[in-house]
Amino acid sequence: MTAHEPVSVSAAADAVAEQAMAWFVRLRAETVTPAEREDFQRWYRADPAHRRAYAQTAAFWDDAEFGWVLADAASGSAPGRRPRVWRGVPAMAAAACLIGFIAGYRPTLDCWRADYCTGVGEIKSFRLGDGSEVTLNSASAISVNVQNGLRQVELHRGEAFFDVQRDPQRPFQVGGRYSTVRVLGTRFAVREDRAETSVSVASGLVAVGRPEADPALLQAGDSISVTAHRSGDIQRNPAGGTAAWLKGYAAFENVTLAEVVAELGRYRRGTLLVRDAELRELKISGRFDIRDTDKALESLQQTLPIRVTRLTPWLVLIGKGAQG
Template identity: 80%
Template sequence: MTQHPPVSVSDAAAEQAMAWFVRLRAETATPAEHDEFQRWYRADPAHRRAYAQTAAFWGDAEFGRALAAAELTAPPSPRLRVRRAVPALAAAACLTLLLAGYRPTLDCWRADYCTGVGEIKSFRLGDGSEVTLNSASAISVDLNDGLRRIELRQGEAFFDVQPEPQRPFQVSGRYSTVRVLGTRFAVREDSADASVSVVSGQVAVARPEAEPALLQAGDSITVAARRSGDIRHSPAAGGTAWLKGYAAFENAPLSEVVAELGRYRRGTLLIRGAPLRDLKISGRFDIRDTDKALESLQQTLPIRVTRLTPWLVLIGKNAQG
C-alpha cells in the first residue's frame, strides 16, 4: 500500500471535498457543476489535497462499512436532499456530514433520563438514590410501592442506591438483571453483552433461567445472552474509571482503545489495516478530550491520525513507522 506523507487538511476543505465527491458521483451532475468543481479544485492546494484524501479513503473497505452503517442508523432530515441516482454510500456520506453532529437516539426520546455523546451527568431519583449516566446513555425509572425498577436502555450508568429493605432496587437490561437493597455499582450495556462492577455493598446479577451470581465490593462480571463469565476481582474498580474522567487499559489492543474513545465523541474513528488493530497499549486516557487522547496515541505508536471531517477520523500506519 502506498503511504502518503502527513498533510494538514482543514475541516472546511475536507467537508467541501466530501460534498463535491458525492455531488459528482450523481448521474444528474450538470456540466455547470463540473465546471464549478474545477474552479474550486484549482483555487487552493488544500482543496486538491482534501479531494485526493476523500477519493483515496472512499476505496477503503472500513470507510465504506462505516458510511453504510451511517445510512442505516441516521434519521431523516429536512435539510438533506439526495438525488436517487446517487449511490447508497454517497448518500451515507451526506448523512455522515449533516447528521453526525446532532443525531438524537430513539432510546433518549422514550427515556426518563439520558445523556448526549460525550456528556456525563448525575440525577437524583425520587427515592433519594443517585444515578450518573455515562456518554450516550439512557434509563427509564419506575418507583412503585414494592419494587424500584430501572431499565438501562443503552449505555452505562453508576448507581448510588439508598437502602430500603422493603423496596428492593432492580436494574434491568437486555442481558442481565441486577437486584440490590443499598449499594454502589455500575452497569454497562454493549451490543453483545452487559457488564456489572461493584464499588461497595453486594448485588445479585441474574440472566434468564440461570442462578444469580453474587458480587461483592471490587467484583465485576460480564453477562451475555447465553452465558455469564467468571466473577473478576479488582479492588482498583477499573470499571468505574469513567466517573473520574479517564479510561484505563492494560495491554489492550488498539482496536479496543479506539472503540472506547469513540464512545465519547461524535462521528466515527476508523483503523486502516488489520495489523494496527492488534498493537498493545497500556495507560490512562482523558475521555473529556478525545483529540488529546488520539494525539497521545499518535506520539507513542507508529500510527498517523487523519481528520477527514470533524466527524470522520482515520487511523493509519505512519509513513516513518
C-alpha cells in the same frame, strides 16, 4: 470582525467538509447516475474550498481511482466512463463513517422514551425519588419507576453508575438487554454494549441474573459480562478500575488499539477509524483523559508508530506513522 465571525467560518467549513464526504461516498456507489456526476462537477468547480475539501478527503485513501473524478470535474468535460466500484473495505468504511456521522447527530428513540438522557461526551448525575443517585456516562439513557413500592430502572443504552439508598423492603432493580441486577443498597455500574451487558461492583453485594439461570453474586471489586446466551465468569477489577470514567479517564491494561479507539470514540461525535489491520492489534496499557479525546489521541501518537489525521470535523483517521 465581530465576535461571532469565527463561529460562522467554522460552521461553513464543517458544512463543506460534510458535503465533500457525501460526494466522496456517493460517487463510488454502483447506483450513481450521470446526472449526479454532473451535479458533483458543478459543486466541485463552484468554490476553491470545495476542491480543497474533496482533495483532502480523497487523498487519505491512497487510491489511484480518485484521479478520474478530479480530472473530469476540473476540466468540465462530460463523464466519459462509468466509475469503477471502489475496491474492498475502504469504500464500506467511508460509507459507514458518513452514516455514523448522520446518526450521531440525529435524536434517538432511546432519548425520546427515557426519563434521563445524556449527549455524546456528557456525564451527568441525577437524584432519584428514593434518594438514590445515578450518574450517566456519555450517550446514555434510562427510564425510572421508584413509586408505588417499586424501585426499577431500565438502561436503554450506554452506561450508568448507581449509588443506591438501602431499603430492605424495596430491592432496587436495574434491567438491561441481557441481565437483571438486584440490590438492597450498594454502588455499582451497568453498561450496555451491542453484544453484552457488563456489571461492575464498587461496594456491597449485587445479584446479576438472566432468564432461566441462577443469579451470580458479585462483591466489591467484582465484574461480570452477560450475553444473550450465557453469563461469563466473575472477574476481579484492577484497583480503582470500576467506573473510571467517573474520575474523567479510561483505564486499559494490555488491550488492542482497536479497543482503545472504540472506547475513546464513545466520548466524541463522529468516527475514529484505524485504517490498518496490523495497527488495530497493537497492545496498549495506560490511562487516557476522556474529557479531551484529542489530547488522548495525541498521547497515543507520541507513544505508538501511528499518525492521527483529522480529515474532517467528524472523521479522524489513524494510520501508520513515520516508523510504521
